Amino acid sequence: MSDVRELLGRAAEDAGRPVISTEAVYAKAARVRWRRRAGISAAAVCAVAAGAFVVPGLSSGPATQDSSVAAPTELVGNSGRARDLGRLLPKGVGAVEQVSLAVIIKHATPEQAEEHPVGPLDGQYSVRRGGGVGYLTVDTRTAKKLDAKLGGAPRDTDLCKDRPGEPAPADCVREELPGGRVLTIWSDAMNYGGVTPEWGPELVGRLMLEDGSMLGIRDSTGFEADTAQGPLLKTPPLTRAQLRTLILSPELLRKK
Known part of the structure; x- marks a missing residue:
């Protein structure tokens, strides 16, 4: 994990540049590993599975911004996708709204934050509960997109x-399911x-x-920063069992 910590440290010292999320830096560390090794690292696969993102124009230099940024209307609030996702969640999870983390964290413009969802419920959602704010992100990658992200390395790397x-991620459990599906769920303390x-602890499912x-x-339990929408949740929005149920829901799968 030394590559990750080194890159995170550089990002923290890079005054004057736009905020870089832990996800984006983690993805950059994964790319460094790809160049150094013939095979793929578990950390790189974890970064892809967690939906690491880089907003165009915000990862290489200072941003030029003439006005305050509002999140794209279709990405925020009680949208149709947020309502549909909410129907799949157990009672008591909290209030669910669709958001744009690129806008919240990186001050992206609506154009930079434009999304191209593959799955019917792909997106980023805030979960408000007990005064705190956590997040659920749903991200579908086609085989072609996944291969491009992994640089030709095998998709079925055993993360556990x-x-x-x-070392393998904490509390990592891998299940081979009917129909050739493989489910992996692990914990990440995000203590870089x-x-x-600064992201709080989270569970990740692939x-x-x-x-x-x-x-x-x-x-995710959320993040701490000047742009935070509220304190961290004490626990992730979903338990491990609830996350497993959600990720196996057919409603999340893209139509063929």
């Missing part, structure tokens, strides 16, 4: 196996330190499908 100098925003595509869900 230790690799030299790189020294970076804004479902590899028989056609080579992947469905990933982040189940």
Whole structure:
């Protein structure tokens, strides 16, 4: 994990540049590993599974912004996707709204934050409960997009196996399911330190499908920064069992 910590430290020291999320830096660390190794690292696959994103124009230099940024209307609030996702969640989870993390964290413009969802409920959602704010992100990758992200490395890497100098994620459980599907769920303390925003602990789920595509869900307690929408949740929005139920819901799968 030294690559990750080194890059996170550089991001924290890079005054004058736009905020870089832990996800974006983690994805950059994964790309460094791809260049250094012939095979793929578990950390790189974890970053892809967690839906790591980089907003165009915000990761390489200072942003130019002439006015305050509002999130795209279709990405925020009690949208149709938020209502549909809410119907799949157990009672007591909290109030669910669709948001744009690129707008909230990186001050992206609506154009930069434009999304192209693959799955019917792909998106980023805030979950408000007990005075805190956590997040659920749902991200579907086609086999073609996934291969491009992984640089030709195998899609079915077993994340629960230790690799030299790189231990498996905490509480990692891998299930082989009917129809060639493989589900992996793990915990991430997100304690990389020294970076804004500082993400709280989360659960991550990755479902590899028989056609080579992947469905990933982040189940996060939230983040701490000046742009935070509220304090961290005490626990992720969903329990491990609830996350498993959600990621296996057919309503999340894209139509073929």
